[in-house]
Amino acid sequence: MLLGFFADTMMNDCTVRRTVEFLGKKWTLLILLELHKGGGSRRFSEFRGCLDGITPKVLSARLSELEKEELVSKNMDSSSFPIKSVYTLTQSGEEVMDIIRNIKGWAIKWKLVNEACALYDCDECEL
Amino acid sequence: MLLGFFADTMMNDCTVRRTVEFLGKKWTLLILLELHKGGGSRRFSEFRGCLDGITPKVLSARLSELEKEELVSKNMDSSSFPIKSVYTLTQSGEEVMDIIRNIKGWAIKWKLVNEACALYDCDECEL
DNA sequence: CCGGATCCGGGTAGATACTG
DNA sequence: CAGTATCTACCCGGATCCGG
Numbered sequence: 340m341l342l343g344f345f346a347d348t349m350m351n352d353c354t355v356r357r358t359v360e361f362l363g364k365k366w367t368l369l370i371l372l373e374l375h376k377g378g379g380s381r382r383f384s385e386f387r388g389c390l391d392g393i394t395p396k397v398l399s400a401r402l403s404e405l406e407k408e409e410l411v412s413k414n415m416d417s418s419s420f421p422i423k424s425v426y427t428l429t430q431s432g433e434e435v436m437d438i439i440r441n442i443k444g445w446a447i448k449w450k451l452v453n454e455a456c457a458l459y460d461c462d463e464c465e466l
Numbered sequence: 467m468l469l470g471f472f473a474d475t476m477m478n479d480c481t482v483r484r485t486v487e488f489l490g491k492k493w494t495l496l497i498l499l500e501l502h503k504g505g506g507s508r509r510f511s512e513f514r515g516c517l518d519g520i521t522p523k524v525l526s527a528r529l530s531e532l533e534k535e536e537l538v539s540k541n542m543d544s545s546s547f548p549i550k551s552v553y554t555l556t557q558s559g560e561e562v563m564d565i566i567r568n569i570k571g572w573a574i575k576w577k578l579v580n581e582a583c584a585l586y587d588c589d590e591c592e593l
Numbered sequence: 594c595c596g597g598a599t600c601c602g603g604g605t606a607g608a609t610a611c612t613g
Numbered sequence: 614c615a616g617t618a619t620c621t622a623c624c625c626g627g628a629t630c631c632g633g
Contacts, residue, residue, distance in 0.1 A: 365624090365625075392626085393626090394625080394626055394627065394628090396625085396626080396627090397624090397625065397626075400624095400625095417633070420633075421633075422632095422633060
């Protein structure tokens with residue numbers, strides 16, 4: 340009887356909580372966004388330029404988590420010089436873009452500060 | 467010329483980053499979800515039962531932030547005893563449910579552990 | 594150089610006790 | 614009941630260092 344109401348909510352603690360705990364970690368969504376903007380793949384040092392303020396330690400940790408969770412795959416080429424590590428979005432990672440679009444849509448509606456953000460991708464207006 | 471591509475991405479650092487920094491904080495989305503499940507409003511101690519593991523300090527801090535950002539409004543009745551504080555979702559807060567549904571949809575597709583989560587709201591399967 | 598790992602300091606979350 | 618105070622533990626940020 341209550342089931343109907345709860346089914347309508349389409350959400351619950353277990354699934355949502357686990358996912359939020361993982362995706363909600365600082366930098367995680369922004370890393371995924373950067374990967375998308377890079378056409379699906381980026382190198383380690385490219386993130387450091389894009390994600391202003393991220394430290395190599397945190398970046399390394401997040402990328403490892405994302406790789407473990409299979410949102411990102413890592414491809415290291417140590418044969419050439421210098422070493423190239425390329426991180427690539429998987430399909431599940433790419434589909435996180437829907438969530439990010441949703442977040443941006445919400446922000447534009449309720450929180451927009453910089454109007455340019457609503458129109459196009461402003462690399463200049465990083466915090 | 468590049469503008470077209472970027473516009474298609476429908477997202478950028480400034481808006482997304484600010485919003486993720488705020489909504490992505492630990493417990494924030496879960497608090498909003500609990501409010502929704504409570505029909506749009508909850509009292510302080512009700513959260514403590516629902517959000518297993520949250521401490522009053524963090525709960526208080528998050529609710530203050532949400533109130534400041536106007537996703538939640540607080541209604542305190544200190545005339546009677548015991549004091550009643552009721553927290554209510556605003557319209558912008560309610561619309562965050564779309565984001566949470568999106569997250570749950572993603573999780574069900576890619577990460578589901580407990581199948582019951584996909585069907586209805588399982589209070590029992592909290593971490 | 595590039596891709597990290599390590600060490601250290603500060604802030605934020607967690608646990609518990611306490612108060613109006 | 615609705616928080617605040619305190620103390621601890623962990624995570625994040627900054628800088629440095631190191632192997633390929």
